[in-house]
Amino acid sequence: MVTAPRVGVVALQGGVREHVELLASLGAFPVPLRRPDELVGPDGLRVDAVVLPGGESSTIDRLLRLFGLGHPLRDAIAAGLPTLGTCAGLIQLASRIEDPAPGQESFGVLDVTVRRNAFGRQVDSAETCLDTAWGPAQVAFIRAPEVVAYGPSVTPLARLHDRLVAVNQGAITGIAFHPELTGETLFHRRLLESIR
């Protein structure tokens, strides 16, 4: 019998539940992550993949450090844990933030430079069908960041209005938008397929 893959969803703040529901609908076993011991047990990692949801990136960064989840999570991702970061999650994964909030840090595991709120404020948020290297995707943009520069190991996946909004680097995928709000399964399916 094949057991369902355990997928951690960082659950400190933001749009956690939609990811949990989407993962469950794809046959995975979602695991909300708030504390280090939910990520790493005595026998090593307790999840097969991880999702970093959207929310307020500076708040999530602060809470990750406050609760001691940041370091072990960063190390696990750097060591090859399959990872999907959406919106604030993409910012958290990035090597460089062009315009960080005071004191804001990121994991530095995805070789990109991101710009926060690149598309303007809430009033400019929208739902759209995006052409990606993996196929079409119906997604929502909310105060989305963009990738303004990337290293040689990074593959661009999608652009919106000539701005790079989705990238892949090995086991890590970073997207500036929200597939979970529209029920788009493409990126979560890819994440589950990459677990082996």
Added chain:
Amino acid sequence: MKRGLADMLKGGVIMDVVTAEQARIAEDAGAIAVMALERVPADIRAQGGVARMSDPDLIDEITAAVSIPVMAKARIGHFVEAQVLQELGVDYIDESEVLSPADYVNHIDKHAFTVPFVCGATNLGEALRRITEGAAMIRSKGEAGTGDVSEATRHIRTIKREIAGLAATLASDPAELYVAAKELQAPYALVREVAERGELPVVLFVAGGIATPADAAMMMQLGADGVFVGSGIFKSGDPAKRAAAIVKATALYSDPRVITEASRGLGEAMVGINVADVPAPHRLSERGW
């Protein structure tokens, strides 16, 4: 689409600020958004008079000072104040009973705007009427500016109980949902949707009287998606420390150990007024319908 926007605020704390400096303290403490105001509710209550939308200069200053979303309040029914706030590019408009109502019959037609709205409610019927008008987010009203959390407790419990009641009605006899819609004074389709989901179709925050980490965690344990803290932070002895502590307690609301640590050494809390001592005509939660 507007309904999904507020999802990104879940599990977070929204703080009232009256200066750019306070806005920076709030952002630094981990607030997910700030509410730009000229006076916090405790001062509006103390000073009396007509309370209106803030000066656009103040809102611009606060917007320039932080990178997190900025909200601002319009008076109930004052659709032109809302037009101004949309023009300023605020991220959310709060159609708020904390300000003096501009229309005692109609609320703002929120579908006419691209900016999302948050509205107050004391019960499920009121919440559903605001959603029908286009609200993207509901906050229970509580009794703002008192530091007394009892009204906030009553409102979130009422809304949760009424939602559970609808779900039970759906399970026992769906035909009774028509009468439920009549009694709630809300459209049947929306009532049915809430009965099926077992929750509102938008996020539900709690506001009004929250002053401590334990207050915030209690609201989360009662089923809130997040909290607004108004006068409770910047009317206290050590705002930066209290703000960070409330953020922590809201994120890990079910862990008594975290809430205990967060509650230590915060200095003086806001003085507060018992809601029972506020004469009925001065109760803000009774504004709106």
